[in-house]
Amino acid sequence: MTMRDCPDGVMRDLLPVYAAGRLGAEQHAAVEGHLAACAECRAELELIRAVIRAYAVPVPDAAVIAAHIRPRRRVTGSVPFHRQPLWRVAATATLMIAASATYVAVRSGGGGPRAIPDSAARLVAGVDASRPDTGATPVTAAPLATGTSVRLGVSLADLTDAQLEALLAAMEGIEGNVLADPEVMAKPIIQGSDAEGGRN
Amino acid sequence: MSSASNEDRAVDAALIERWKGGDQLAATMLVERHAAALARFAASSGVREQVDELVQDTFVRAFNSIDSFRADSTLRTWLFTILKRLILDRRRAEKRRGETVELEDGHAVQQYDALDAMVADETARRVRQAVETLSPLQREVFLLRVNEGLAYGEIASIVGSTEGACRVHYHNAMRAIKEALGDDA
Numbered sequence: 001m002t003m004r005d006c007p008d009g010v011m012r013d014l015l016p017v018y019a020a021g022r023l024g025a026e027q028h029a030a031v032e033g034h035l036a037a038c039a040e041c042r043a044e045l046e047l048i049r050a051v052i053r054a055y056a057v058p059v060p061d062a063a064v065i066a067a068h069i070r071p072r073r074r075v076t077g078s079v080p081f082h083r084q085p086l087w088r089v090a091a092t093a094t095l096m097i098a099a100s101a102t103y104v105a106v107r108s109g110g111g112g113p114r115a116i117p118d119s120a121a122r123l124v125a126g127v128d129a130s131r132p133d134t135g136a137t138p139v140t141a142a143p144l145a146t147g148t149s150v151r152l153g154v155s156l157a158d159l160t161d162a163q164l165e166a167l168l169a170a171m172e173g174i175e176g177n178v179l180a181d182p183e184v185m186a187k188p189i190i191q192g193s194d195a196e197g198g199r200n
Numbered sequence: 201m202s203s204a205s206n207e208d209r210a211v212d213a214a215l216i217e218r219w220k221g222g223d224q225l226a227a228t229m230l231v232e233r234h235a236a237a238l239a240r241f242a243a244s245s246g247v248r249e250q251v252d253e254l255v256q257d258t259f260v261r262a263f264n265s266i267d268s269f270r271a272d273s274t275l276r277t278w279l280f281t282i283l284k285r286l287i288l289d290r291r292r293a294e295k296r297r298g299e300t301v302e303l304e305d306g307h308a309v310q311q312y313d314a315l316d317a318m319v320a321d322e323t324a325r326r327v328r329q330a331v332e333t334l335s336p337l338q339r340e341v342f343l344l345r346v347n348e349g350l351a352y353g354e355i356a357s358i359v360g361s362t363e364g365a366c367r368v369h370y371h372n373a374m375r376a377i378k379e380a381l382g383d384d385a
Contacts, residue, residue: 003382005375016345016349047327047374047381054323054324055244057239059239060235060236065256065259066228066259068260069224069259070263071224072221
């Protein structure tokens with residue numbers, strides 16, 4: 001003999017959830033009321049409970065399993081930024097602003113004269129950097145346009161005779177201190193070297 | 201979603217937070233809440249040996265990646281999904297080693313021989329035989345619904361199907377089991 005189905009599909013659908021004890025109070029009461037009057041659903045519920053018993057297995061030891069779970073490692077500094085103390089947020093912001101300002105100043109040449117090493121200065125002036133320091137005074141470089149690379153000048157070997165003569169004449173005119181005036185260095189000492197210096 | 205399910209979610213969420221805060225006892229409580237269901241699922245999926253080890257691996261993996269757990273599913277559903285992947289991995293590994301335990305419909309009754317020892321009840325044996333006549337997908341849906349009382353949506357996310365299809369699988373399975381038991385009587 002085959003078991004018959006209850007015509008109330010909603011109630012039948014709820015039976016396994018009822019058996020598992022997962023219904024809310026209202027639905028639980030509704031199913032109980034229906035079961036009191038429905039032999040088909042009582043039979044189906046009994047079948048469901050028989051399946052649950054048939055597949056019962058020993059319950060694993062929770063303590064043994066939990067012993068294999070590594071404790072949560074507390075991560076220092078995991079507090080979200082917006083929840084950190086105000087002084088810490090303020091200090092971070094100040095540092096970031098200072099760093100940004102420094103970066104911008106360096107990239108733009110700082111808006112004023114910049115001291116460069118003697119050896120580099122001598123190269124700008126076309127003097128051999130390998131020669132011993134003759135007590136030359138600090139030289140300033142012209143401000144660099146943003147995004148341009150530093151150009152130290154050309155090698156003496158690349159200069160023509162005429163350019164060398166022009167260079168020597170110019171050097172004779174340099175007396176002691178070179179003015180820390182960007183206008184001075186903005187004007188190339190060696191005329192035409194920029195265009196011709198690198199060519200053979 | 202039932203209020204019981206909502207309550208389960210709230211309790212699980214609170215325990216997870218406690219564990220994240222360093223309370224290791226909360227981990228034990230979470231294991232106690234879900235280990236039996238996972239063991240049942242493993243056994244009903246054809247796992248015959250080392251069920252406890254499989255359940256343990258499921259929890260270890262779950263706790264290691266607890267931050268990836270999203271509240272759009274229940275913790276139990278998420279654990280079932282992890283366990284199912286582990287079962288499939290184990291089957292693949294066993295197959296590579298030649299220890300095939302492929303769950304074919306015709307062999308399914310033999311797969312549960314080990315469980316026979318645990319369940320002496322004659323009625324239970326007949327019920328299991330009836331359940332084994334189902335297709336693997338039907339059986340999985342049916343047992344998740346009956347053993348755990350999961351919602352169709354939760355079952356769908358575990359077995360990789362749709363809510364509607366799971367509902368149909370469940371009712372077809374119930375009808376088939378009734379017929380099998382009726383014919384057997």
